[in-house]
Amino acid sequence: MIIAITPDAGRLQPVDASNPQSLARAVWIDVIEPTDDERREIERHVGLYVSSAAELQEIEHSSRLSTEEGALYLSMPLVQHADRRGIRSTPLGFVLTRERLLTVRYSASRSFDLVHERALRFDESHQSGTHIFVTLLEVVVDRLADELEQIRDDLDKISRQIFQEDLSSGRAPRQDEKALRSVLRAVGTSGDLVSRIRDSLLGVARIVPYTAQMAAEFLPGDAKARLETVRDDVGSLNGYEEHLTEKIQFLLDATLGFINIAQNTIMKVFTVFSVAGIPPVLVAGIYGMNFKGMPELGWAWGYPYGLALIALTTIAPLAAFKWRGWL
DSSP, X not given: OEEEEEEETTEEEEEOTTSHHHHHHOSEEEEESOOHXXXXXXXXXXXXXXXXXXXXXXXXXXXXXXXXXXXXXXXXXXXXXXXTTSOEEEEEEEEEOSSOEEEEESSOOHHHHHHHHHHTTOOGGGOSHHHHHHHHHHHHHHHHHHHHHHHHHHHHHHHHHHHTSOTTSSSOHHHXXXXXXXXXXXXXXXXXXXXXXXXXXXXXXXXXXXXXXXXXXXXXXXXXHHHHHHHHHHHHHHHHHHHXXXXXXXXXXXXXXXXXXXXXXXXXXXXXXXXXXHHHHHHHHHHTSOOTTOGGGGOTTHHHHHHHHHHHHHHHHHHXXXXXXXX
């Protein structure tokens, strides 16, 4: 799908992208999951190359940042997810020239929806592709900051669950296992999202200085200042992301520590009962031999005596373990 936006009557307006003249006049061409026909149409009428998803996913610096015939070809991964269970990264490409901005994406994006809404309200001094490009970067960084704030809140909840609730006592083992699995899953999800946000921030951090240098001739002064602000925001978010990464690792270690405690508790119970079972088994083994010379065989109370001795040798070790706090 192609969305073309052109200045008209002092405002930016979406136009019919199937009209070659309208497409050639557009200051912003937003391409979503382009077909081969759409890619050829843009290349023929606008003269800009539309990268495929595989090309945008290249990780080499030269593949993500390049200049061809005065056009800047830029790419970065963008975090996309409907909820915490559907986290993924999608490739995003920019082609910036003096006349227009071409964006290539292969997924819907709330950031782009917001910029589409804002662009329709831009005044004439901000109706260029460079202003739209800078606005996109600002919105993307702002959305990434919101994601990091949400992760912080999620980690605070997980921290309270780990340290203010006893995950390994007072409940059935099945409940403990379920709680620990839930915590591990939540910590892992947050770690995955932070990792993908780091990739997006790295992409923006590469794009900003490259654009400021290579597009210096046609980049408006206010756009340059806004790019500097974006660079500062990315720097601060990188530091905050490192803090969250450390906290995730700490919570992961704490959760694994509780899992070890739960496992040690189970092994301790098994060990205690195994040791407590040795004396009664020994007594039963002795009196189960039935030798003729065993005086207890002729006693009237020999059998109750044997049962009582077995019970005593069972209770005594358990009582001793309980007294020492091992049980």
